[in-house]
Amino acid sequence: MTKALDGEILDRLYDTVAARKGADPEESYTAKLFSKGTRKIAQKVGEEGVETVIAALAEGPENVASESADLLYHLLVLWADRGVKPEHVWEILAKREGISGIAEKASRSES
Ligand SMILES: N=c1c2ncn([C@@H]3O[C@H](COP(=O)(O)OP(=O)(O)OP(=O)(O)O)[C@@H](O)[C@H]3O)c2ncn1[C@@H]1O[C@H](COP(=O)(O)O)[C@@H](O)[C@H]1O
Helix, strand or coil: CCHHHCCHHHHHHHHHHHHCCCCCCCCCHHHHHHHHCHHHHHHHHHHHHHHHHHHHHHCCHHHHHHHHHHHHHHHHHHHHHHCCCHHHHHHHHHHHCCCCHHHHHHHHHHC
8 A cells, every 4th residue: 555545644634634724724623623713623634524424434445535535634633733743543443443342232231
Protein backbone atom coordinates (compact mmCIF):
# COMPACT_ATOMS: atom_id res chain seq x y z
CA MET A 1 0.00 0.00 0.00
CA THR A 2 1.33 3.47 -0.84
CA LYS A 3 2.10 6.03 1.84
CA ALA A 4 -0.96 8.06 0.86
CA LEU A 5 -3.23 5.06 1.36
CA ASP A 6 -2.00 3.59 4.63
CA GLY A 7 -3.26 4.30 8.16
CA GLU A 8 -0.73 7.07 8.78
CA ILE A 9 -2.96 9.35 6.76
CA LEU A 10 -5.30 9.55 9.75
CA ASP A 11 -2.47 10.96 11.89
CA ARG A 12 -1.53 13.45 9.18
CA LEU A 13 -5.16 14.44 8.62
CA TYR A 14 -5.61 14.94 12.37
CA ASP A 15 -2.63 17.32 12.42
CA THR A 16 -4.07 19.25 9.46
CA VAL A 17 -7.49 19.43 11.08
CA ALA A 18 -6.14 20.49 14.50
CA ALA A 19 -4.06 23.21 12.85
CA ARG A 20 -7.28 24.72 11.42
CA LYS A 21 -8.42 25.83 14.91
CA GLY A 22 -8.68 29.60 14.76
CA ALA A 23 -8.30 29.67 10.96
CA ASP A 24 -10.66 31.69 8.75
CA PRO A 25 -14.05 29.92 8.39
CA GLU A 26 -14.36 31.53 4.94
CA GLU A 27 -11.21 29.75 3.80
CA SER A 28 -11.45 26.42 5.62
CA TYR A 29 -14.38 24.01 5.98
CA THR A 30 -12.75 22.59 9.13
CA ALA A 31 -12.44 26.07 10.66
CA LYS A 32 -16.11 26.64 9.80
CA LEU A 33 -17.03 23.47 11.71
CA PHE A 34 -14.92 24.50 14.74
CA SER A 35 -16.59 27.93 14.72
CA LYS A 36 -20.04 26.28 14.87
CA GLY A 37 -19.11 24.23 17.94
CA THR A 38 -19.27 20.70 19.33
CA ARG A 39 -23.00 20.18 18.77
CA LYS A 40 -22.70 20.86 15.02
CA ILE A 41 -19.54 18.72 14.68
CA ALA A 42 -21.17 15.83 16.56
CA GLN A 43 -24.28 16.19 14.38
CA LYS A 44 -22.09 15.93 11.24
CA VAL A 45 -20.49 12.72 12.60
CA GLY A 46 -24.00 11.31 13.10
CA GLU A 47 -25.09 12.34 9.59
CA GLU A 48 -22.01 10.86 7.97
CA GLY A 49 -22.51 7.67 10.00
CA VAL A 50 -26.07 7.39 8.71
CA GLU A 51 -24.89 8.06 5.15
CA THR A 52 -22.32 5.28 5.53
CA VAL A 53 -25.05 2.92 6.75
CA ILE A 54 -27.30 3.86 3.81
CA ALA A 55 -24.42 3.30 1.37
CA ALA A 56 -23.73 -0.10 2.95
CA LEU A 57 -27.36 -1.16 2.62
CA ALA A 58 -28.20 0.32 -0.77
CA GLU A 59 -25.03 1.17 -2.67
CA GLY A 60 -21.76 -0.34 -3.82
CA PRO A 61 -18.34 -0.58 -2.13
CA GLU A 62 -17.11 2.61 -3.88
CA ASN A 63 -19.78 4.70 -2.16
CA VAL A 64 -19.30 2.90 1.16
CA ALA A 65 -15.59 3.81 0.97
CA SER A 66 -16.37 7.43 0.06
CA GLU A 67 -18.91 7.85 2.88
CA SER A 68 -16.47 6.16 5.28
CA ALA A 69 -13.84 8.76 4.35
CA ASP A 70 -16.34 11.57 5.12
CA LEU A 71 -17.14 9.87 8.45
CA LEU A 72 -13.49 9.48 9.43
CA TYR A 73 -12.70 13.10 8.54
CA HIS A 74 -15.61 14.40 10.64
CA LEU A 75 -14.69 12.04 13.50
CA LEU A 76 -11.15 13.47 13.52
CA VAL A 77 -12.63 16.99 13.68
CA LEU A 78 -14.70 15.86 16.69
CA TRP A 79 -11.59 14.40 18.39
CA ALA A 80 -9.68 17.65 17.85
CA ASP A 81 -12.64 19.65 19.17
CA ARG A 82 -12.94 17.48 22.30
CA GLY A 83 -9.18 17.21 22.96
CA VAL A 84 -8.85 13.54 22.02
CA LYS A 85 -5.47 12.65 20.50
CA PRO A 86 -5.44 9.84 17.88
CA GLU A 87 -2.65 8.10 19.88
CA HIS A 88 -5.13 7.68 22.73
CA VAL A 89 -7.60 5.88 20.48
CA TRP A 90 -4.83 3.79 18.86
CA GLU A 91 -3.68 2.81 22.38
CA ILE A 92 -7.18 1.64 23.31
CA LEU A 93 -7.43 -0.37 20.08
CA ALA A 94 -3.94 -1.84 20.64
CA LYS A 95 -4.92 -2.96 24.17
CA ARG A 96 -7.94 -4.73 22.70
CA GLU A 97 -5.89 -6.57 20.10
CA GLY A 98 -6.23 -10.29 20.59
CA ILE A 99 -9.21 -9.96 22.96
CA SER A 100 -12.32 -11.43 21.39
CA GLY A 101 -15.29 -9.05 21.46
CA ILE A 102 -17.47 -11.96 22.56
CA ALA A 103 -15.17 -12.82 25.50
CA GLU A 104 -14.96 -9.13 26.47
CA LYS A 105 -18.76 -8.80 26.47
CA ALA A 106 -19.11 -11.97 28.58
CA SER A 107 -16.59 -10.64 31.14
CA ARG A 108 -18.63 -7.42 31.45
CA SER A 109 -21.88 -9.25 32.18
CA GLU A 110 -20.13 -11.38 34.85
CA SER A 111 -19.04 -8.35 36.90
N1 LIG B 1 -11.03 15.13 4.26
C1 LIG B 1 -11.66 16.19 4.22
C2 LIG B 1 -13.06 16.21 3.96
N2 LIG B 1 -13.95 15.22 3.74
C3 LIG B 1 -15.13 15.83 3.57
N3 LIG B 1 -15.01 17.17 3.65
C4 LIG B 1 -16.03 18.19 3.48
O1 LIG B 1 -17.15 17.85 4.24
C5 LIG B 1 -18.29 18.49 3.66
C6 LIG B 1 -19.41 17.51 3.78
O2 LIG B 1 -20.42 17.91 2.93
P1 LIG B 1 -21.87 18.17 3.44
O3 LIG B 1 -22.68 18.45 2.21
O4 LIG B 1 -22.31 17.07 4.36
O5 LIG B 1 -21.66 19.45 4.35
P2 LIG B 1 -22.25 20.88 4.16
O6 LIG B 1 -23.55 20.81 3.47
O7 LIG B 1 -21.19 21.73 3.50
O8 LIG B 1 -22.37 21.34 5.67
P3 LIG B 1 -23.69 21.55 6.51
O9 LIG B 1 -24.64 22.37 5.69
O10 LIG B 1 -24.19 20.20 6.89
O11 LIG B 1 -23.19 22.30 7.71
C7 LIG B 1 -17.92 18.89 2.23
O12 LIG B 1 -17.79 20.29 2.18
C8 LIG B 1 -16.57 18.24 2.05
O13 LIG B 1 -15.69 18.99 1.21
C9 LIG B 1 -13.73 17.45 3.92
N4 LIG B 1 -13.10 18.63 4.13
C10 LIG B 1 -11.77 18.60 4.38
N5 LIG B 1 -11.04 17.43 4.42
C11 LIG B 1 -9.58 17.44 4.70
O14 LIG B 1 -9.30 18.53 5.56
C12 LIG B 1 -8.26 19.32 4.99
C13 LIG B 1 -8.48 20.77 5.39
O15 LIG B 1 -9.65 21.26 4.77
P4 LIG B 1 -10.09 22.77 5.01
O16 LIG B 1 -10.32 22.93 6.45
O17 LIG B 1 -11.34 22.99 4.19
O18 LIG B 1 -8.93 23.62 4.53
C14 LIG B 1 -8.38 19.07 3.47
O19 LIG B 1 -7.15 19.33 2.83
C15 LIG B 1 -8.71 17.60 3.45
O20 LIG B 1 -7.54 16.83 3.61
